[in-house]
Every structure is written in C-alpha cells, then in structure tokens.
Amino acid sequence: MAKILISPIGVGGKFKSQDNYDREYQEACYKIGDISYPQSRFMAAVLYEHFKLDGIVFIGTVKSMWEEVYRFFCETNGVQKNDDYWLDLACKIDELKYDSPLNDLDLSPIEEILGKHSKCILIKYGIDQDELWENFDRIFQIVDWLNVGDEIYIDITHSFRSLSLFLFLTVTFIKDLASEKQIKISGVYYGMLDVTRELKYTPVVDLKPLFEMTSWIKGAYSLQSYGNGNFIAELLKAQNENQLANQIEELSQSLNINNVNAIKQKSSILKTSLQQSIPKTPFQYLRKTLENFVKKFARSSVQESEYQLELAGWYFDNQRYATGYITLAEAIITYLCEIKGRNIKNRNTREEMKDLLHNRDIKNSKLAQLYFKVNPIRKSIAHALLEEGNHVNDVRDAINNAKHYYQEVKTIFKTGRIE
Known part of the structure; x- marks a missing residue:
C-alpha cells in the first residue's frame, strides 16, 4: 500500500518577464496548518515532504516544465543531474507545439529519479472534444495503475484548470465505480498563491470536503429516487450522527420491503428529527430535499386507501x-x-x-x-x-x-x- 500524490505541472509564471514564461514556479512560503515550508517552488514537493509520501504522478503537456521537474528532484533527492539529458529535454520542449506528438518526449529518466511509485503522464491541451477524451483516457490510466489499498493525495494548484475537473472525475470514479480497489482519497490540496501577497505566506487548503459533497448528493438521490438510504446513512455514521443515520436506514428498509405501517411510523419519526438541529455537515444542505421526501410518507391523517394509492404512485x-x-x-x-x-x-x-x-x-x-x-x-x-x-x-x-x-x-x- 503506497501513498501517492497526483499533481499537474504547468509552464511556470511570468514573474521575471511578461514576454516569456520563467520555466519555474514562483518561490513561496507554503503553510499547511501551523507548519511552514519557506522558499518552496514546488507545491508537490511540499506535500510529498509533509505527508511522507511514497510517489508522485505528474501530469503535463509537451510544453510543461519537465526539465525543471528533473532538475529540482535530482537536487532534492541528492542525485547527480545528467546535464545532457536536461539540456536535450529543455531544447525539445522549446521546439514542441500544442499539436506535437506526445511520444516526442522521453520522461523515463524523470520517473526513475522520482522513484518506484511515481509516473509521468503526458496529455494534450484539450482544445477540442477529441483531445478532451484522449486526455481523459490517459489520466484514467491512473486507476488501473494504482494498487489495492493505495492512498492518494491530489494537488490542483498548477496547470490547466480543466485538469482539476479531470481529477475530480477520477476521484468520483475511484469512489463510486472502483471501490473494489479500496483506494482512499486522503486529500485534495490547493496552494492559494492568489493571497500570498496579502497574507505574506501561501495557505494550503484541503478541498476534500467539497469533493465529498458529490457523495452526499448521491446519497440523497438514492433515497429520494429509490428509497435506498444506506449510502447517506453511512456518511452520517462517519460524522457520528448515528441516530439520524439509523432512522434513515429504518425508513429505507421499510420502503424496500413495502411495510406500509412501518413506512408511516418511520417517516414520522424522521420528519420530527429533521425539524430539529442538524449537524454542520454537507447534510445540512440536503435537509430540505429530505424533508420533502419524508412528507410524502408521513401522512397519518389520510385514509389508508389513499395512503396506499399514493405509495403505489x-x-x-x-x-x-x-x-x-x-x-x-x-x-x-x-x-x-x-x-x-x-x-x-x-x-x-x-x-x-x-x-x-x-x-x-x-x-x-x-x-x-x-x-x-x-x-x-x-x-x-x-x-x-x-x-x-x-x-x-x-x-x-x-x-x-x-x-x-x-x-x-x-x-x-x-x-x-x-x-
């Protein structure tokens, strides 16, 4: 079981000149919680050190600053840099364009420097549908490449903004459709370079709670559309909201077995609970949806025949x-x-x-x-x-x-x- 970082690579900023990219990232003092990492250029290196990771998957285009990745990690890992390879790589990247074949670059020496659990993935710019789907196929290789029980961290600080969406879809797929691999999503990190000047440091924020919102939406949809409350109950239990989770499970079970009396009883109990204080979790944004759902079944004042008829509907x-x-x-x-x-x-x-x-x-x-x-x-x-x-x-x-x-x-x- 390895701890793997997935990190896109861009072309660097234009801090030295507005006419050309610097081919390096701006030096920053990244801060994770109370721990600062001053004079850091690579967000990936900061995350690698902070979480004691085993490998990095870099994703970039033919114009990404691969030569700087090679130089930086040779220096960081105490490995002698092959100057000929570095120069040849830099020159090739300078010549390549958006439509250049991806196999024009040999990134295997970088993978070797990064170590056993690391990989470099080349993608297109994604300027049309064909390129977007090709990128999706390439990024999706990560799912097959990961092993059972691996733990992944995601960095979305740099490169094309579309890459963040690709990684979001990858995370969603891993959670929902590749669950047999038991891969844990440990964090989705963003270095807020935008506020560096104001704060005098660059905060690193974990956006995982926002990514997890998809799970809550899926859970609410499953309950609302199919009467299946197991998924949202699991999410609530993870938040130590066992009473609410159990009530949703009991209503779900009653619907699935079509026990009309139990549906009435359990929906009334859940309706009361939803009117009380709700935990400060993504569930609070779904409460109205759940209230509307429960109202359909918590109708004790209607005739039994009407209740059964509406249930059939x-x-x-x-x-x-x-x-x-x-x-x-x-x-x-x-x-x-x-x-x-x-x-x-x-x-x-x-x-x-x-x-x-x-x-x-x-x-x-x-x-x-x-x-x-x-x-x-x-x-x-x-x-x-x-x-x-x-x-x-x-x-x-x-x-x-x-x-x-x-x-x-x-x-x-x-x-x-x-x-």
Missing part, C-alpha cells in the same frame, strides 16, 4: 413497478373495506372484498374492471410466474399502463363510491 414514478402493482391492488381492496365500513386489517374481510368485486352488481364497475387488470399483474409478480403466453409485450404493457391505472383508481377514490 411513488413506486411507479421511480420505476419500481413490481412493488407498485402489489400496493395498487391492495389499495383497491382497502378502499372497498373503507366504503363498506369493514376492518381493513382483517384478512377474512379483505378476502370478502375480493369476492365482492365478482358480484353481478359490481363486476362491471370501473373499479372492478381496473382490479381485474391490475390483480393478474400483481399475482404474476408476487408468485414470479412464467406462465405460457406471457410475452415481452405483456411486460411492456404492464409498465406502460402503470401510471394510467394509478390515475384511474385515484379518480374513483375521490368519489367515495364504487364506480
């Missing part, structure tokens, strides 16, 4: 058609119990209501006809039937008609009668 809206059809069929039976003044929770009563729909006086009603369309789909889902004659078109029809059936049932429920 939510399942359909979020493409959970199986659970939606089961809930819709049960909502119709509950509605019949209510208008007949019968116990909605009594199993025998519910069976009587199903028989009632086949009664000669009722079977031709709109409600009965809807139930006769919905219930076979419910039965097929509930019993996982693969009956002869069940074609792909039946599945498509069930999906395409789901919201239509929901609206038809809703119209009938509003009348308070069997129609």
Whole structure:
C-alpha cells in the first residue's frame, strides 16, 4: 500500500518577464496548518515532504516544465543531474507545439529519479472534444495503475484548470465505480498563491470536503429516487450522527420491503428529527430535499386507501413497478373495506372484498374492471410466474399502463363510491 500524490505541472509564471514564461514556479512560503515550508517552488514537493509520501504522478503537456521537474528532484533527492539529458529535454520542449506528438518526449529518466511509485503522464491541451477524451483516457490510466489499498493525495494548484475537473472525475470514479480497489482519497490540496501577497505566506487548503459533497448528493438521490438510504446513512455514521443515520436506514428498509405501517411510523419519526438541529455537515444542505421526501410518507391523517394509492404512485414514478402493482391492488381492496365500513386489517374481510368485486352488481364497475387488470399483474409478480403466453409485450404493457391505472383508481377514490 503506497501513498501517492497526483499533481499537474504547468509552464511556470511570468514573474521575471511578461514576454516569456520563467520555466519555474514562483518561490513561496507554503503553510499547511501551523507548519511552514519557506522558499518552496514546488507545491508537490511540499506535500510529498509533509505527508511522507511514497510517489508522485505528474501530469503535463509537451510544453510543461519537465526539465525543471528533473532538475529540482535530482537536487532534492541528492542525485547527480545528467546535464545532457536536461539540456536535450529543455531544447525539445522549446521546439514542441500544442499539436506535437506526445511520444516526442522521453520522461523515463524523470520517473526513475522520482522513484518506484511515481509516473509521468503526458496529455494534450484539450482544445477540442477529441483531445478532451484522449486526455481523459490517459489520466484514467491512473486507476488501473494504482494498487489495492493505495492512498492518494491530489494537488490542483498548477496547470490547466480543466485538469482539476479531470481529477475530480477520477476521484468520483475511484469512489463510486472502483471501490473494489479500496483506494482512499486522503486529500485534495490547493496552494492559494492568489493571497500570498496579502497574507505574506501561501495557505494550503484541503478541498476534500467539497469533493465529498458529490457523495452526499448521491446519497440523497438514492433515497429520494429509490428509497435506498444506506449510502447517506453511512456518511452520517462517519460524522457520528448515528441516530439520524439509523432512522434513515429504518425508513429505507421499510420502503424496500413495502411495510406500509412501518413506512408511516418511520417517516414520522424522521420528519420530527429533521425539524430539529442538524449537524454542520454537507447534510445540512440536503435537509430540505429530505424533508420533502419524508412528507410524502408521513401522512397519518389520510385514509389508508389513499395512503396506499399514493405509495403505489411513488413506486411507479421511480420505476419500481413490481412493488407498485402489489400496493395498487391492495389499495383497491382497502378502499372497498373503507366504503363498506369493514376492518381493513382483517384478512377474512379483505378476502370478502375480493369476492365482492365478482358480484353481478359490481363486476362491471370501473373499479372492478381496473382490479381485474391490475390483480393478474400483481399475482404474476408476487408468485414470479412464467406462465405460457406471457410475452415481452405483456411486460411492456404492464409498465406502460402503470401510471394510467394509478390515475384511474385515484379518480374513483375521490368519489367515495364504487364506480
């Protein structure tokens, strides 16, 4: 397991002359927390020393100051600089242009100086879509190159601003789609050279909390759209907000198993908690979204049939058609119990209501006809039937008609009668 820094390399500033790049970075006193690193030119070197890293991945174009990287790290690591290589590299870089082939530069001697866990990645300028995607492919090699359990630090101080976006996407991919590698994102650092003159030093800030906001957004989306609160609960637990995390998990579990009574209870409890003090974490920015979500289920004052109907509608809206059809069929039976003044929770009563729909006086009603369309789909889902004659078109029809059936049932429920 290695600790790796990923750092873009630019062309340097124009501090000595406004006509040409200096081919070096401005000397600065970087400060991480209370520790200062005076007379430093490379932010990467500061981070390398401060966090005792094992390697560096430098990313740059054919015009980046690779010769200065070579000179600096030869000096830092106490290695004799190959003057011929340094001069040849500097001359080549001076001749190359934005459209020069990337293989015109040999950066292997730099990788050797940097050490075992280091790498240099050449990219294009990214001036069109093709170059952007080529850059993405090249930067994405980092994911394959990293080993299980590696720890990465990211420096976004220098080079093209678009590189920060590429690195952001890389971090997102590692967290969400390459989780099997168990790679830890330890920090995303930016040296604020913009305020050096005012503060008399260059603060190094960790932007990781902003990058982590994507995880909170993903967690809120998963809960809102699919009823899956596990991800956002994990984030809250990492902040020691166990009570709120457990309440979200319990509501999520109730939705996933479609326990209507538990959904009501757990959503009401969570609604109360959200109205109280919220921790100073990214969760505070998502509270309104979560409140709106919970309100859909914390409706204890409505009739049970209406509650089940709206729950079915939510399942359909979020493409959970199986659970939606089961809930819709049960909502119709509950509605019949209510208008007949019968116990909605009594199993025998519910069976009587199903028989009632086949009664000669009722079977031709709109409600009965809807139930006769919905219930076979419910039965097929509930019993996982693969009956002869069940074609792909039946599945498509069930999906395409789901919201239509929901609206038809809703119209009938509003009348308070069997129609």
